[in-house]
Amino acid sequence: MPELPEVENVIRSLVNKVSGKKIASVEIITPSIVYKRTDFIDLVKDKTIVTLERRGKYIIIRLDEGNLLIHLRMTGKLLFNGEIGKHTHLKIDFTDGNYLIYNDVRKFGRINYLSNDELNIYLKTKVGLEPGLMELEAFKTKLMNKRGPLKKILLDQTVIAGIGNIYADEILFASGIHPLTETSKLKDEDYIILFDNIRGILEKAILAGGSTIRDYVNGDGTAGGFQDAHQVYGRGGKECICCGCTLEKIKVAGRTTVYCPICQRIR
Ligand SMILES: [Zn+2]
Structure with missing residues (x-):
């Protein structure tokens, strides 16, 4: 399963490709992937991706309002213009025609929308020391x-x-x-x-x-x-x-x- 170095590489490979892109639409193919939020699409649609960050094994997609918090768990993959198939569970279309998909064979991964405050509380309580920054x-x-x-x-x-x-x-x-x-x-x-x-x-x-x-x-x-x-x-x-x-x-x-x-x- 992806650990810190793999998640960091996912972010490094995507950050320049998706930063600044505006989200035109979101398609949830497998609802269980999106964590307890029925208004997910409304919250994410029309937002612009500011940047991508990592905390532990989490990917944080910073939007101009709120954040997507993603955990890949066992087999999750976040792919830019990747191949859409039976393991694609979520698709984010950008206004310029490019897209980002979430693929996951085992379907253990989770995507959550959190406000800045919700994200800060979550990271503070659930996520320990960051290896590269700890003393x-x-x-x-x-x-x-x-x-x-x-x-x-x-x-x-x-x-x-x-x-x-x-x-x-x-x-x-x-x-x-x-x-x-x-x-x-x-x-x-x-x-x-x-x-x-x-x-x-x-x-x-x-x-x-x-x-x-x-x-x-x-x-x-x-x-x-x-x-x-x-x-x-x-x-x-x-x-x-x-x-x-x-x-x-x-x-x-x-x-x-x-x-x-x-x-x-x-x-
Ligand atoms: Zn030995």
Whole structure:
């Protein structure tokens, strides 16, 4: 599923194409995609897109009045002039003849219209620290207040926003920390290593265009390249790149987790 680097790439691929465009009409093909709002079309029609922003795994389409908040979940895609098919659930037509579509095979994604105030409240209460902007002390405090395995905490979007299953495994491996480690066992230097790896790995993945595991593509249909740089994700049973021993596969918070039993010793 798209995580921070993939969502960032969707935005970067679309921002120049859709900013400044006026919305002529909106077609909702699958009503369940639009979150609890019957007046959605009236609210969005005739508005102009100001810009696109990202917060965690959310795409925010800033309109000249209000915002569209989009979560791609498992298989959502936002495509500029993309191919319309049986997985197209929403279409936004612009006055200049171009269009934006929302495609989603699994249909778990959601699009919501929120006023500026509603959006601010939502982001403040539901979305945690932004990796590229967070500071070490705030990061440390937030993690120290959480109980449970570290991987589960990294996946908690109210703690740090944007990390999913792929990048959690990669970050923990790069940090030499076992996914089941409790935060009470982390030393000061662990927090620094973890903090640096969260920012470093996400940034590298953004620059590589994100990871395409199944069918991720950005807003103009381009796949990512960071999957070739994965060290542990999807490599359970294979050799550790660092020590050569066999990578193990366990479930943490219901998610398949791959780690190296030597490089990431339990403490
Ligand atoms: Zn190893």
